[in-house]
Amino acid sequence: MDRVIYTENLSLSYKNHEPIIKDISFSVHSKEFVFITGASGSGKSTLLKSLYGSMQPTQGKLIVGGVDMNSVTKKKLNFLRRHLGIVFQDYKLIKDWTIERNVGLPLMISGYAKNVIDPQVTKLLTHVKLSHQIGKYPMELSGGEQQRVAMARALSHNPVLILADEPTGNLDEYSSSVIWDLLVGANEQLKSTVVVVTHNIPESLGIPYTHYHIEDGKINEVT
Amino acid sequence: MKSLKSHLSLIIALFAILFSIESFLMSQRILELYQKSVANDYSMIVVSEKQLEAKQLEDIKYFSTLEELSTQMVLDQLKDDISKISLELLKTTLPKFYELKLSDYPDGDTINSIKDKLLSISGVTKVENFSQTHKQIYILLQFTQSIIYFFSLVMFVIGLLLFTKEMRLWQYVHEDRMSIMALFGAPIMLRSAILFKFAFLDSIIALLLMMGIFWMFESYDIYYTLQTILNINQLNISYSQDLQILAFFSFSISFGIALFVMLNHTEKELQ
Numbered sequence: 001m002d003r004v005i006y007t008e009n010l011s012l013s014y015k016n017h018e019p020i021i022k023d024i025s026f027s028v029h030s031k032e033f034v035f036i037t038g039a040s041g042s043g044k045s046t047l048l049k050s051l052y053g054s055m056q057p058t059q060g061k062l063i064v065g066g067v068d069m070n071s072v073t074k075k076k077l078n079f080l081r082r083h084l085g086i087v088f089q090d091y092k093l094i095k096d097w098t099i100e101r102n103v104g105l106p107l108m109i110s111g112y113a114k115n116v117i118d119p120q121v122t123k124l125l126t127h128v129k130l131s132h133q134i135g136k137y138p139m140e141l142s143g144g145e146q147q148r149v150a151m152a153r154a155l156s157h158n159p160v161l162i163l164a165d166e167p168t169g170n171l172d173e174y175s176s177s178v179i180w181d182l183l184v185g186a187n188e189q190l191k192s193t194v195v196v197v198t199h200n201i202p203e204s205l206g207i208p209y210t211h212y213h214i215e216d217g218k219i220n221e222v223t
Numbered sequence: 224m225k226s227l228k229s230h231l232s233l234i235i236a237l238f239a240i241l242f243s244i245e246s247f248l249m250s251q252r253i254l255e256l257y258q259k260s261v262a263n264d265y266s267m268i269v270v271s272e273k274q275l276e277a278k279q280l281e282d283i284k285y286f287s288t289l290e291e292l293s294t295q296m297v298l299d300q301l302k303d304d305i306s307k308i309s310l311e312l313l314k315t316t317l318p319k320f321y322e323l324k325l326s327d328y329p330d331g332d333t334i335n336s337i338k339d340k341l342l343s344i345s346g347v348t349k350v351e352n353f354s355q356t357h358k359q360i361y362i363l364l365q366f367t368q369s370i371i372y373f374f375s376l377v378m379f380v381i382g383l384l385l386f387t388k389e390m391r392l393w394q395y396v397h398e399d400r401m402s403i404m405a406l407f408g409a410p411i412m413l414r415s416a417i418l419f420k421f422a423f424l425d426s427i428i429a430l431l432l433m434m435g436i437f438w439m440f441e442s443y444d445i446y447y448t449l450q451t452i453l454n455i456n457q458l459n460i461s462y463s464q465d466l467q468i469l470a471f472f473s474f475s476i477s478f479g480i481a482l483f484v485m486l487n488h489t490e491k492e493l494q
Contacts, residue, residue: 052406074411081408094400109409 002030004193009060022217033187034195038214044197048165053077085154089166091146093138099149106157124152144175151182164196233389237429239382241469243375250371262328269321273346285325292320394484415485422477437462
């Protein structure tokens with residue numbers, strides 16, 4: 001199987017600080033569903049940041065989707081990001097855009113025409129059970145609904161890799177289960193590789209997954 | 224509402240800049256004409272024992288025309304008081320008088336250097352430059368010019384500072400959006416498209432406001448009143464030419480600052 005993420009002796013640190021991730025090596029294969037857990041401040045979100053290029057490795061090797069993140073150019077990084085779907089705990093929706101426009105953002109960036117974007121957005125909003133909210137702005141929706149919009153945005157361009165940072169951290173049980181279903185659906189139907197950073201792994205995910213745990217800057221696979 | 228307020232602040236700042244530029248252009252035009260009209264009224268009197276030719280004076284700065292003044296009027300006044308022989312003698316010994324006009328209205332030092340140059344010409348015995356009257360008008364003109372330029376400059380600088388401040392606020396307002404777009408791989412031009420869209424829109428609105436000012440000037444005969452007060456003619460106001468200049472400044476400033484904001488935008492750390 002192809003490796004979507006490859007790390008070798010990877011260290012990450014913030015400017016003038018001790019490394020938060022120390023000398024780790026792991027790989028994520030295509031179509032794999034991966035959980036990364038760890039205590040608060042353990043560096044799991046930092047690791048995720050490095051995967052979408054918001055942070056450069058301090059040491060070691062990091063390859064995402066065939067792109068070497070140590071020497072990535074802005075152009076290459078933009079190209080890579082157009083094939084990623086990113087979900088955040090605080091949704092990161094554009095507040096003064098309607099939810100349709102938010103969902104269509106990755107397609108707009110990829111240069112699709114309006115007549116391609118509109119039906120895809122409607123389909124996705126129906127898929128995340130928000131078709132009745134079309135025309136509304138993010139602030140008019142509940143937290144769970146906003147996260148579903150963020151999920152729809154992450155899925156809109158059939159990404160190769162979905163990176164989710166505590167996607168259910170702020171949500172109630174019902175909304176959390178909807179988000180897990182969407183992530184599992186993306187993995188099974190769209191064949192996307194999924195990497196989720198979380199505190200809690202749902203008890204019944206219904207699919208096989210790989211679990212890594214970060215502690216003291218080191219990563220270990222939990223079997 | 225917030226966005227409208229932000230637009231309005233930007234438009235007002237841009238309008239202040241354009242208004243200062245237009246004030247500068249207008250005052251420069253009016254003062255130039257006024258200067259020309261004063262120069263037309265101003266002349267130097269040259270007294271020479273020899274016949275002077277315009278060709279001899281061509282290397283004198285601002286030289287425009289040389290006209291010989293007739294002495295007949297003086298001689299006519301004297302003909303009843305002196306004998307004919309004396310009058311004939313006077314006619315032959317009387318020097319020639321010339322009126323010298325300049326193309327521009329120079330400062331006192333230039334006037335004095337022109338006087339010196341004229342006196343160095345063979346035959347020239349006296350030059351009257353009416354320096355005292357000239358000096359007063361010249362100082363008044365310079366003073367008016369300086370005041371107008373100073374206020375235009377102050378207005379321009381304040382407008383520019385306001386505009387930059389508003390653009391910084393804009394940057395802050397759009398930073399989240401730009402960072403989110405960056406996360407999905409939007410190139411910098413696409414991320415900043417909104418800045419350029421607003422820059423274009425606000426430039427157009429500021430220009431429309433300036434057109435409103437032109438219309439007001441035209442409707443209320445403001446230029447005509449100025450011409451009458453200053454006693455000048457030929458004040459040709461080319462609105463289309465001014466609009467081109469203002470459009471150039473309006474778009475250059477707004478796009479320049481939008482570009483500055485764009486290049487200064489660093490991807491905000493998304494926690």
